[in-house]
Amino acid sequence: MSYKYVPEPFRIKMVETIKMLTKEERIEKAKEANYNMFNLRGEDVYIDLLTDSGTNAMSSKQWAGVMEGDEAYAGAKSYYKLVDAGKDIFGYEFIQPVHQGRAAEKVLFPLMMGPGKVAISNMFFDTTRAHVEIAGARAIDCVVAEAKDPSKRAPFKGNMDVEKLERLINEHGPENVALIVMTITNNSAGGQPVSIQNLREVYEVSRKYNIPLDIDAARFAENAYFIKQREEGYADKSIKEIVREMFSYGDSFTMSAKKDAIVNMGGLIGIKDNAELYQKVKGNTISFEGFVTYGGLSGRDLEALSIGLYEGIDEDYLKYRIGQMEYFAAKLDEAGIAYQSPVGGHGLFIDAAALLPHLKYNDFPGHALAVQLYIEAGIRTCDIGSYMLGNDPDTGEQLESEFEFTRFAIPRRVYTQAHIDIMVDALIKIKENAKDVPGYKITWEPPILRHFQAHLEPKK
Template sequence: MKTYPAEPFKIKVVEPCKTMTREERLEVCKKAGYNTFLINSEDTYIDLLTDSGTTAMSDKQWAGMMIGDEAYAGSKNFLHLQEIGREYYGFKHIVPTHQGRGAENLLSRLMIKPGDYVPGNMYFTTTRYHQEANGAAFRDIIIDEAHDSQKDLPFKGNIDLNKLQALIDEVGAEKIPYICLAVTVNLAGGQPVSMANMRAVKELAHKNGIKVFFDATRCVENAYFIKAREEGYANVLVKDILKEMMSYADGCTMSGKKDCLVNIGGFLCMNDDDMYTRARELVVVYEGMPSYGGLAGRDMEAMAIGITESVDEGYIEHRIKQVEYFGDKLIAAGVPVVQPIGGHAVFLDAKLFLPHIPQEKFPAQSLAAHLYIESGVRSMERGIISAGRNIETGENHKPKLELVRLTIPRRVYTYAHMDIVADACIKLYKDRGKIKGLKFTYEPPMLRFFNARFDIAD
């Protein structure tokens, strides 16, 4: 029998969860235009919208915030963050930003010229937006199996080296400023990348004079999967696996709101001295001084401590296994989910869940809305709405994966909460024939999933 580790922490502070009637939730959802992003958190029972910034910080992190040095320049907390960043990630330079998309903005502005191509292992919404806004075209070079939710492979986040070589042959290496390698791959279901694949990508990229930058947002989760699934790493510490992973990149963007275990913050890392000089100049324009980058000193201190806690073997095992426990319950009940279960979330396959709703009527968006109506559980769409439109043709991108993401905040919920959410998903699956599609009543011009509004389709 499979076992799951108990929580490796004690609960010191509690926050009440609000319960509402179905009729009340239906009214809330209608007012929010059937968009879970527009529902207030106080109207949510179990909030699985995102794992970004929703972490429960530790007593040591809260204590660390009391020694925040709020100096405008040269904060001692920045120096601590720099020291920890070098120790655990291995990069020479670190530029703090207010969150991950701040780092994405800096990287895109520093590296991209109009007409460039940025290949990556599946797009992410804000990442692709910054790349396209600076004149690049994104190319998906993830392995084909990543687009099949039912394909069970240990490293579905891997880059297809043949696809990468084909792009180099097609456009020329000079048109590819860097490869964006996500570890793990969010929109593939939180799927990891193998160490062997990272090593091979770096070798091919550097042979052609192309840099490799990681989206390192969930890099510790990726390191755990390498320990659990890749030959030769079972007895290696997660922190050492993480350090080796980073050695195959020229730098990274980081949203500290995930694996750094904080509520706000991020950074851009690199080894190149010239790039660092330019990044220091650019961060002043968009974020703040190079030694705070839009963050308070106390936030940088919490992030430095969070980095050290994130590689604790007991913490990361429980983190991954709690998500796996939730996913296993759904699989056992026949609910279609992305397999294998990823690191930060369980993804419902809305195409298989609601086969009677065509993708043009937004099945994932509708499924997320109806899960909230029936249970008070808030999730989010990761399908055609998130994919957006082609900037040249205006046509909807139609990803093969039409998913609802149930994202587990770190150190927040217990196994009992996972039972409640699983039961809600199973009940909704049994009644799935009653769910109808949606139509736009308001469509924002960019990153539409945040603010779009919908109504029940005819």
């Protein structure tokens, strides 16, 4: 199908020069990085799609806000501006800034779980899963079945399997389920959205068994836009109204604000109305992040975040944002390249197992495609598959992922139509020579979150 590119609802006011190395230089740089895309220097990357976290372009209003940031250690006016924005958008009584999403998890999760406990999610992302395990608990994924078929088009493939959720609660015992986590959008499932109906049903289950529900809210605005576009009864509601209803079906939220709040650094914890829990959150924040009114952030970061929260829910911006992904997806449809469909909110997840059918899960096809994309066109992406999933925390055995994706995470307000066309051309060329792409093996790995640091080499 063809899809017209949605024009940017902004003018470019400042640019950063980028340069593509030669293919020979890129081959050498990949080898020097031990074939780990996180080890590449940013200056050696032409199009950087490793993550959409903190890689966004801030607006002129945000940069103006940077100059107004109040750097007082305690009680800065920028803190109160951020808290007011959080209360207004999410409807929660308590808003706590932290320096990023994993800091929010580090502060909150140990207060809610420990050894012998489990946490259940529609799907945990890597750092969230790690913080569950660091707290001594075990993470269980419970996504709907259609999410496991990349070729199947369904409007809300990020949803929780509610029947399975209730079955898991009864199998483990409600007293042993420390937390239910709803990830919106569902990153590991391909940036797929979660419906209001599913959020409501999961919340009802959480009430039935008296289990707290936390929303992993990194991409809340994109999720709200999908609801407006796809869910019956929401076409005439504003994004803010949809966000308010979404968050009414939770007890807390943890957020990397480096995504939908369009900033380079920042995170939030929201507590709906539990003053006792918030007091404990403040204690951990002081221990891990700094005083509660700055939470590991400078005043200028707090100021930019308070502005970015509103810019991220602007409907014209979201139409362009999702439109970029739909243009990319339409080009891949024309080329016959499989991806998690329909396209997600923050990026496009290539079905690496389909593109590289000669590679098994323990050849890490998602990672193999990521390396090849860098060598082919200077594009940095990452694996969302067995390589990222890692080893079983109890047996040490390599886990097999439900998906073998290579994620193209598109930074907000950064790349243009021409850059997307380069991405498509690189994938087409790799597809034409797919059999020549090698699998990879790990030569060294750390015990937790290995994909950030591991060393690999191509298999012979």
